[in-house]
């Protein structure tokens with residue numbers, strides 16, 4: 001059975017890592033197409049080396065652009081590649097423009113599509129990720145849902161028969177890395193080693209693209225009462241420069257994006273996370289670190305229970321929210337027990353062989 005994974009943006013490399021291992025364990029012929037949506041070393045290559053992901057069979061080098069330009073270029077390039085490879089299944093991950101291009105190219109060639117992280121919804125139709133998720137789910141044949149809530153979303157859209165609950169593959173990676181965290185993995189300066197710092201990431205279009213919003217977000221972070229290590233995504237850096245918004249102000253200490261292990265070590269040692277990233281909300285939750293999300297909604301609603309994550313899209317009262325009492329410890333595992341990637345491989349193999357795939361408990 002030949003599987004082709006289409007990936008291109010940072011969070012997809014994290015999701016791909018355990019799935020590639022699971023495919024290898026099952027003896028599947030698995031190739032990786034890298035669209036080149038992300039191309040900086042710190043957003044791409046470092047994840048392949050650190051997480052032991054096999055080298056892509058092809059790198060399409062599409063790069064940045066407007067949504068239409070980028071998605072269109074990826075669609076044409078992925079289609080061209082798939083025509084010659086003729087896989088039994090194309091696997092796409094998450095909700096980026098790469099996900100949509102990979103799913104659409106495969107569907108038009110009548111190649112079965114499996115979507116890892118299916119069924120997530122923010123119900124905010126202004127988010128590019130929401131367009132990508134909804135369209136990808138409706139195109140795909142095998143919908144691998146990370147949570148009960150995601151599976152329920154699929155049912156509501158009439159997609160329940162194609163959906164299976166497998167757990168969250170990002171949790172698989174998080175557990176592995178957390179349990180083997182090297183002692184000095186965190187690049188946090190020694191003066192902050194006591195954990196009296198916050199970790200922040202901002203990269204969503206809704207927070208970066210309009211000048212006033214970006215300036216308000218930066219002002220809010222700058223006014224926090226602890227040093228804020230801002231792991232600055234290139235989109236943030238570029239937009240800040242375009243809008244004339246200074247990032248190195250007040251409590252903010254900008255850093256380059258970190259590789260995965262260093263990110264987890266930095267978050268694990270922190271007092272709290274302030275972010276608009278989906279992955280980081282879950283990682284904070286699973287590491288037992290309070291998270292404050294600078295959005296009005298989240299796809300990962302399980303993190304909100306017990307106050308581990310709070311939404312602060314309007315930025316009001318951010319210092320008090322960030323410094324709230326740490327919630328009571330929890331042992332909930334809404335994202336699975338770390339075997340989601342294995343389930344992904346099993347479900348895909350079963351479905352391609354025409355067998356009913358049983359949900360994974």
Ligand code: UD1
Pocket residue numbers: 009010011037038039040043064065095096097098128129203233234235238
């Ligand atoms: C993309 C995804 C988003 C995901 C994020 C993770 C879409 C619509 N968005 O957003 O869902 O959470 O990846 O990081 O697919 N840039 C570089 N170097 C790179 C890549 C990008 O400098 O290697 C800069 C360019 O200025 C580019 C901008 O970042 O225009 C945005 O990149 P893009 O791929 O369009 O989206 P992200 O913001 O990274």
